[in-house]
Amino acid sequence: MNEWLDPLLLSRWQFGLTTVYHFLFVPLTIGLVTTVAIFQTAWYRTNKAKYLQLTHFFGKIFLINFAMGVVTGIVQEFQFGMNWSDYSRFVGDVFGAPLAFEGITAFFLEATFIGLWIFGWDKLPKGLHLATIWLTTVGSIASAYFIIAANAFMQNPVAYQINAEKGRAELTSIGELLTNPIALAAFPHTIFACFMVSAGLIISVAAWHLSRNQHLETMRPALKFGLWMMVISGALTTLMGDQLSLAMVAAQPMKMAAAEAMYNTASGADASFSIFTLGTPDGVSELFSIRIPYLLSFLSTHTFDGTVEGINNLQEQYVQLYGPGDYAPIIWVTYWSFRWMIGLGIAHILVAVAGLWVTRKGKSPRTWIWKIAIWSFPMSLLAMSVGWVFTEMGRQPWLVFGLLKTSDGVSPNVSGLEILISLIAFTLLYGALAVVEFRLILKAVQKGPDDVPVPDPVSGEIKHTTTVY
């Protein structure tokens, strides 16, 4: 068979491509819907026009983004059956339930109330209309919980037994499945990271307008809000990331070893965290590195004299457990994605703290500072993406850790040609839509918030610009 038509390789590329793409829109949806709900609540309580302007302004960006999240999400659900049918047969009894819960409890809520919010400005009482955006928020955050619980089963299978006759995993406790330690740590880590992405967007947008000295009435409070949101959610993301790495070391020690490209077991000062490593091209030995002693020990065990297992040692253990094979992920991917995630995350917190300092008491910073701030949105999105690349690539070669290899999960009856067709189709369509989406968001951002809606002179009511298609 032609190696370019390998169904496994093509299916992996397709899943990676469509998932990373889908997850460009989801964090912004989750973060922005929360932000918009907060702005609208501020307007509801204070009646200040600037909050209403911010609600509409970020609401518009949110909606341009939202549609993409919805439609690319359907692909995700269908792909399990289309490209990974053997995986679906193996895990369906366990993995299907959180997916169904997600649809029944979260997606319906989100999809219904977003329609009510968009079209309900002049049809619903003010308080009820505010409730619709909060219910959309609840739906979007709840959906994240269920999908992360499902994903956690792949990282750290719990609450199952193997039915040898049927060749599948079967659910033994829904409570245990939904309280998987990986899920409990990954969910807040991801949600706060979504808030960072949204904060990044607000900072970028506000910095762009403020650097041009326009829309000061709305963009000054927006910037302050964005900076505080970045600092707080950044701190919480870090804290939860720390919890997640503890859970990860317990469940998937190989992933932590691969994150650090640490080949041999080490403890104490030797369990150091390298900030930068230059290695030989084959990745087997290092030429130069900058290291912080003890840090890896601390990250993995919360003690300074802990032992962190190396890739080679784990490889030996796994060969004994699971038979011959290569049980390490692609090291340079995990090593660098882990660093980019952490590095960018910490950089965002520092930049936001600095931003709060230079804008204190209404001060206006120098131009070059705005130029840095404008990068906070794309960079926070990049941090989010590499974080997921690390999580998912670090799981390899397993599809379900310890139970099912990725190579055993692919659909046996879908040809490489069919997958090549779908991969090309998704790439072209997604690429075209990315261009349109980016331009539309840019246009909405550059236009800035609309003017203050004028209250009716007789009734005092505010006539909203009714959104229509």
Next chain:
Amino acid sequence: MELNILWFWIIAAMFIGYFVLDGFDFGVGMSLPFLGKDDTDRRVLINTIGPVWDLNETWVIVAGASLFAAFPEWYATMFSGFYLALLLILLALIARGVSFEYRHQRPELKWKKSFDTMIVVGSAVPALLWGVAFGNVVRGVPLDENFNYIGSFFDLLNPYALLAGLTTLLLFFTHGVIFVSTKTEGDIRVRARALAIRSGLVTIVVAASFLVWTTLAYGTLASGILAAVAAVALITAYLANLRGNERTAFGLMAVTIGFAVLTLFASLFPDVMPASNDVANSLTIENASSTPYTLQVMSWTALIAAPVILGYQGWTYWVFRKRISRSHIEAAVH
């Protein structure tokens, strides 16, 4: 009752929900070239489904996830087997969904027209292919002993399945056009009703032949009765529309689609995916289902959630119950 039997019918109910609701969205989308004389008309049409298309489309996500959870083998066989057909459905749904959101973002007519085309194609393709897919499920497809589909994409394009696709296409078209007549005012309402009278006749002929074929080739007594109810509902819907009772006609179209789906599921039962080459390879509600424990957990969730979901979705339709006219659109700020 065994839980896998219950879930067989819950899956049927979810696809009924999907086809009844997104069905009229597809119909409205396909009606753009027929009813949308100018941009304002087309905006009237799109705004009839504006607040609800997203929740309607969510029904397929929920149906798909429930199929995965309740009948993993069925989900795996059907989705991998119908790979290219589902790919086309996905591409169409993506194109359609973003078009609703994007077409009004710029004023240029050329921009809007290209998204209108995507809405029309993005509505027609799933309307046709869902019928083709379910036609093949009922007809049976070649499966190996691991329940993997062993036919090709072109094997799916057989006369019976194509007739099934044409049936859903026409049912959804007429359903959507009647929906337009219940949701609009003035000239477009009159034209929608007239169009539904014309398309209704074709729909009756095609749907009736499909139901008869299904009953004769794959049916049971029960499925035959359900098919008869569907046929009667369709003819009554046509007569109601002829007499100007648009809302009654719309309700009866929903009944038609519901009973047509029930006909298909009743013809299947207790199989979920019959193997055309060897009965031993057929997927049934027994060998395709999840464990009783998983089904039990799902049943409780569905039982608690269903009244809430139906409640707030019904309320949404009530909030947006008013008819839309050209003057609404012209008065609205973009």
